[in-house]
Amino acid sequence: MEFNFGLLGVTEPVGSIREHVIIEVPPDLVWSRIADVENNSSWFTSLQTSWCDLDNATGRPVRMVVGGTGLAMTEDIIRVDSVQRRLQYRLRPIGFITHHLATIDVLDVTDLTGAPTSMVVYSTELSPAPLAVAFGGATRQALDTLKTQTEAAWASQKVGA
Amino acid sequence: MGRKILFITTDQQRYDAYGCNGGVVARTPNVNALAAEGISYRRAHPQSVVCMPSRATIVTGQHVATHGVWMNGVQLPKDAPSVAAVLRNHGYKTALIGKSHFDPFVDPFLAFPENKLARDGQHDALRGFDHLELAAHSGTGWLHYATWLRNNHGDGVGMFYPVLDGTLNVNGAGGGDTGAPQVHVNAMPREWYHTDWIAERTVVWLNSLPDDEDWFCWVSFPDPHHPWDPPATETHRVPWRDLDLPSGYIEDRSLREHTIDSKPSHWRKWYDGSLVANFEAPPKWVPATMTPNQVREVNALVHVENELIDEAIGRIMGTVRSRGWNADTDVIVSTDHGELQGDFGLLFKGPYHVDGLMRLPLIWRPAANAALQFEHSVTDPVGLVDLAPTFCAIAGVEAPTWMEGYELPTSDGLGEHHQVVTEWDSVLFGVEMHLRTLYRDGWQVTTYGAGTVHDGTEGELYNMADDPLQRINRWADPSVEALRDDLVCALREAVPETLDTRFARRVVALV
Numbered sequence: 001m002e003f004n005f006g007l008l009g010v011t012e013p014v015g016s017i018r019e020h021v022i023i024e025v026p027p028d029l030v031w032s033r034i035a036d037v038e039n040n041s042s043w044f045t046s047l048q049t050s051w052c053d054l055d056n057a058t059g060r061p062v063r064m065v066v067g068g069t070g071l072a073m074t075e076d077i078i079r080v081d082s083v084q085r086r087l088q089y090r091l092r093p094i095g096f097i098t099h100h101l102a103t104i105d106v107l108d109v110t111d112l113t114g115a116p117t118s119m120v121v122y123s124t125e126l127s128p129a130p131l132a133v134a135f136g137g138a139t140r141q142a143l144d145t146l147k148t149q150t151e152a153a154w155a156s157q158k159v160g161a
Numbered sequence: 162m163g164r165k166i167l168f169i170t171t172d173q174q175r176y177d178a179y180g181c182n183g184g185v186v187a188r189t190p191n192v193n194a195l196a197a198e199g200i201s202y203r204r205a206h207p208q209s210v211v212c213m214p215s216r217a218t219i220v221t222g223q224h225v226a227t228h229g230v231w232m233n234g235v236q237l238p239k240d241a242p243s244v245a246a247v248l249r250n251h252g253y254k255t256a257l258i259g260k261s262h263f264d265p266f267v268d269p270f271l272a273f274p275e276n277k278l279a280r281d282g283q284h285d286a287l288r289g290f291d292h293l294e295l296a297a298h299s300g301t302g303w304l305h306y307a308t309w310l311r312n313n314h315g316d317g318v319g320m321f322y323p324v325l326d327g328t329l330n331v332n333g334a335g336g337g338d339t340g341a342p343q344v345h346v347n348a349m350p351r352e353w354y355h356t357d358w359i360a361e362r363t364v365v366w367l368n369s370l371p372d373d374e375d376w377f378c379w380v381s382f383p384d385p386h387h388p389w390d391p392p393a394t395e396t397h398r399v400p401w402r403d404l405d406l407p408s409g410y411i412e413d414r415s416l417r418e419h420t421i422d423s424k425p426s427h428w429r430k431w432y433d434g435s436l437v438a439n440f441e442a443p444p445k446w447v448p449a450t451m452t453p454n455q456v457r458e459v460n461a462l463v464h465v466e467n468e469l470i471d472e473a474i475g476r477i478m479g480t481v482r483s484r485g486w487n488a489d490t491d492v493i494v495s496t497d498h499g500e501l502q503g504d505f506g507l508l509f510k511g512p513y514h515v516d517g518l519m520r521l522p523l524i525w526r527p528a529a530n531a532a533l534q535f536e537h538s539v540t541d542p543v544g545l546v547d548l549a550p551t552f553c554a555i556a557g558v559e560a561p562t563w564m565e566g567y568e569l570p571t572s573d574g575l576g577e578h579h580q581v582v583t584e585w586d587s588v589l590f591g592v593e594m595h596l597r598t599l600y601r602d603g604w605q606v607t608t609y610g611a612g613t614v615h616d617g618t619e620g621e622l623y624n625m626a627d628d629p630l631q632r633i634n635r636w637a638d639p640s641v642e643a644l645r646d647d648l649v650c651a652l653r654e655a656v657p658e659t660l661d662t663r664f665a666r667r668v669v670a671l672v
Binding site: 013015046047067068069129130131134135137138140141 | 234265267268269270271272280325327328329330440590667668669670671
């Protein structure tokens, strides 16, 4: 039997996004911004605001975010792994969104450039799949903002040193 | 005081929608009257067959490769060149009332200015328009019409057919009498429907202007784009059971499929439901399942919507006349792209560059006081890219160098109107398509760039005079090989062969 995986098209139930950015900043500095889970909206600028809270039902920390439309959403923080520099979080089902899992990895690619350099890879799967395009746009914008902010901060640190 | 400009567009409308273009079903006396007093263009093509790129061409006067809105879901930058801004800078009051679609509609982060502006109840300047009152095909979302409907007739919101389904794909659910996709019985009173709302808001805006104001008003009706759900009170106008099948529909199944098979392979794959190449058609609907009666019902509802549009135009023209502006006003009527509407057993739109999607109504009724000399019928090819320079010419403004079209000709043989090109690029969920089309000297050629189902050698070539329904693909016909090569050469000189989407402006929403 022949399987053609190239023609699945838009009927796929789960959308998949992967965006990345190269930032000329040591990975620990970039990671510090991502690991500051509460202040996500400072660089994910499609959000109006974000803060952390304890979920009464589970006792686990959750992140509350308010989108550009004013809609408040809850995200379960799955993993904040400072060794791998990996953050994973899941947006709880709301409205059309039935499934979501996002992973942000900060990789050290200094060896490739000879100067302190990070690669941030931001992957998200979500349903319904068509929303992936809009989430992808917001993710791209967030990574561009993260790059601008952290490179400016690193430049200031270097001047200060 | 200069010439005023009333620019009227519909959405997804075929050339033969109006009586003046040979339409025999919808009664369109108001557009017919404009045509009788003006110029009907017999070969007007869009530069893209989907909304956002085509509308970006209209407002910028640029080809798709230049303005960069290469598929639906790519935003036209806020600071993109705009003919409205040019006119405004020369003293015109400018308005856009109806469907703009320079920004995506699907906007979960409220990231786009049109949606933000409308959500906040503002009408302020954007993209050169002093005044915006925006509408789409439904009562949901942020736009002014949806807000008006929610606030004044909340029951109406749920009366429209849901364009998207629960998975945010284009809805394939059938309705009406035949179960045709995107057909729905809409219980809404006519006064709540977007066509009449747009006419009303246009009249209000026009009446807000002083008598001696120069103005440019783009009135943009969302119909007859699917969903096909005009107010049920109006559907008696065109009983679908009485309708002849459109000439582009091939009733004999084997002949239809043989014809489709003579075209590049994505035609048949979509027809059979094995490939969804674009977002604009329901992914769960299989064209091969469409019945002749479904074609009839869709067409009947389109005709009804076209009659409502014509009546709305009549109302707006009544205001123009009552203000004493008629002889000083140029009226241009067109659309952004066409609709397959049953041709080849297909509906909606996509990477299919044939007349259903490509041949558009375009009528220019010059202001009588301009005393322009013109022929009533122009057959030279023109494009929507020519509209912006035409608006500039009407206003007595030199067209900026960034505009790539040419003022519409007033008779055949004038200016640079020898050919017209159309581009398609899409990359969606792993399916990639690249088409380039040129019309010249009564022939139409389409080339395909390498993509998901094409290796870059496929093509289509039609003799539009002998084969007006584009049933005989002569791409591989040795007797016209030299002609084909000449046309392909001209096409490649006119537009880049394939957009390198790695460097293109980002798709930020699906539509």
